[in-house]
Amino acid sequence: MELELRHLKTIRTIADAGSLTRAATLLGLAQPALSAQLRRIERALGGTLFERGRYGVRATALGELVLERTRIVLPAVSQLQQEAARFARTQRDGKxxxxxxxxxxxxxxxxxxxxxxxxxxxxxxxxxxxxxxxxxxxxxxxxxxxxxxxxxxxxxxxxxxxxxxxxxxxxxxxxxxxxxxxxxxxxxxxxxxxxxxxxxxxxxxxxxxxxxxxxxxxxxxxxxxxxxxxxxxxxxxxxxxxxxxxxxxxxxxxxxxxxxxxxxxxxxxxxxxxxxxxxxxxxxxxxxxxxxxxxxxxxxxxxxxxxxxxxxxxxxxxxxxxxxxxx
Structure with a gap:
């Protein structure tokens, strides 16, 4: 499986929510489906991203590395989308x-x-x-x-x-x-x-x-x-x-x-x-x-x-x- 932007958003959501249950609710998924998706992402990245505990999840060292990159990549992609939309607007005929x-x-x-x-x-x-x-x-x-x-x-x-x-x-x-x-x-x-x-x-x-x-x-x-x-x-x-x-x-x-x-x-x-x-x-x-x-x-x-x-x-x-x- 190749890593996609949506996978980075999933990782970010899990970290921000602090638990798979809350993250699944935010993403509109069933918890088993989110857990399965997380396992596929972890296989693609070569290691465990979160440690599951009684009170939720905590990022591993690999997870912290990936999360640090998401803080750069996700805003950059969002900014690219906004700039592209504005550029396309200026190219229209003004009608x-x-x-x-x-x-x-x-x-x-x-x-x-x-x-x-x-x-x-x-x-x-x-x-x-x-x-x-x-x-x-x-x-x-x-x-x-x-x-x-x-x-x-x-x-x-x-x-x-x-x-x-x-x-x-x-x-x-x-x-x-x-x-x-x-x-x-x-x-x-x-x-x-x-x-x-x-x-x-x-x-x-x-x-x-x-x-x-x-x-x-x-x-x-x-x-x-x-x-x-x-x-x-x-x-x-x-x-x-x-x-x-x-x-x-x-x-x-x-x-x-x-x-x-x-x-x-x-x-x-x-x-x-x-x-x-x-x-x-x-x-x-x-x-x-x-x-x-x-x-x-x-x-x-x-x-x-x-x-x-x-x-x-x-x-x-x-x-x-x-x-x-x-x-």
């Missing part, structure tokens, strides 16, 4: 763009803008609540651009290898049922919402921690938080189950209203990311410009955001939110 996003309304607005800016280009999208997942797809060449965000001054995912351009900085608003007593005011104090339950889309950044810290400064601990998709958040607000947290650009929706939080305790930075080796500068410049226009259009369609911006433009108004005002 397809693959966009990812965590913000459905803004992503849809960007697709609409690109339909006019690049009429001969086919645009496909991939939505995910995970900023890290989208960053991984950018790094692997499976997405061309990702429209996501970060709370306050938090760093975006993988900033060493990806380019992130700030599209806009928005205050975080609260979604209320139209009949809610606080919906009639210009803005809502966070402390006044202490009795409420909450709804918000999930994420793997620091937004949840920033929200909890803002509530603590307002003198309370938030009650139950429903982390779910946008449509479910809207439903929970419409039926009065919860109040929601949203970007200020959230589109007008029947049955609910959005209001600023007094003092702007939370801000959200809209970011567009891409891998520099996978995009031509002119393409990136076009997508950045259209993303900013998409955001401006979304802001103009939100009456509550337009009023908030108008108040901030008054001479004695407080300054607009900055990214360093993170909670």
């Amino acid at each position: 397809r763009l693959r966009l990812g996003g965590t913000h459905g309304p803004l992503l849809g607005a960007l697709v609409d803008r690109l339909a006019d800016a690049a009429p001969g280009t086919t645009v496909t999208t991939c939505a995910s609540w995970s900023e890290r997942e989208l960053a991984g797809q950018l790094a692997e060449g499976r997405l061309d651009f990702a429209l996501t965000g970060a709370c306050g001054s938090a760093l975006p995912p993988d900033p060493r290898h990806l380019v992130w351009e700030e599209i806009a900085v928005d205050p975080v608003f609260v979604m209320l049922p139209e009949g809610h007593p606080l919906a009639r005011g210009r803005e809502v104090s966070l402390a006044a919402l202490a009795p409420e339950e909450w709804a918000c889309v999930p994420g793997d950044g620091c937004f949840a921690d920033c929200f909890t810290a803002a509530c603590a400064r307002a003198g309370f601990t938030p009650r139950r938080m429903y982390e779910t998709d946008t449509a479910s958040c809207v439903h929970l607000v419409q039926v009065g189950r919860a109040v929601g947290l949203c970007r200020a650009t959230f589109p007008p929706t029947p049955g609910l209203t959005t209001r600023p939080l007094a003092g702007t305790p939370l801000v959200w930075r809209h970011l567009l990311g891409w891998h520099p080796a996978g995009q031509r500068p002119d393409t990136a410049a076009t997508v950045v410009a259209e993303a900013r226009r998409a955001h401006a259009g979304a802001a103009a369609r939100s009456d509550s955001y337009a009023r908030w911006l108008a108040r901030r433009a008054e001479p004695d108004a407080a300054p607009r939110p900055r990214a360093d005002r993170a909670s």
Whole structure:
């Protein structure tokens, strides 16, 4: 039997799992099948790789040698695959763009803008609540651009290898049922919402921690938080189950209203990311410009955001939110 890349991955998984049972679960194999595969690998390498014990497995001297090589070979092969995918992308005729996003309304607005800016280009999208997942797809060449965000001054995912351009900085608003007593005011104090339950889309950044810290400064601990998709958040607000947290650009929706939080305790930075080796500068410049226009259009369609911006433009108004005002 000749040694293959998948065999090295199996050895690495066994070592990381610490037992054949756990490794078999991770690899989706029955333990006897994994044990038989390991014996074939050991015969190909000429010796025992792991000592089996009562509490799991431990690498032998030969096993340590092989594992040391896997730490070099596996990342190198992964990097080769990513670079090849990016190179293949740059060789195409530029007639397809693959966009990812965590913000459905803004992503849809960007697709609409690109339909006019690049009429001969086919645009496909991939939505995910995970900023890290989208960053991984950018790094692997499976997405061309990702429209996501970060709370306050938090760093975006993988900033060493990806380019992130700030599209806009928005205050975080609260979604209320139209009949809610606080919906009639210009803005809502966070402390006044202490009795409420909450709804918000999930994420793997620091937004949840920033929200909890803002509530603590307002003198309370938030009650139950429903982390779910946008449509479910809207439903929970419409039926009065919860109040929601949203970007200020959230589109007008029947049955609910959005209001600023007094003092702007939370801000959200809209970011567009891409891998520099996978995009031509002119393409990136076009997508950045259209993303900013998409955001401006979304802001103009939100009456509550337009009023908030108008108040901030008054001479004695407080300054607009900055990214360093993170909670």
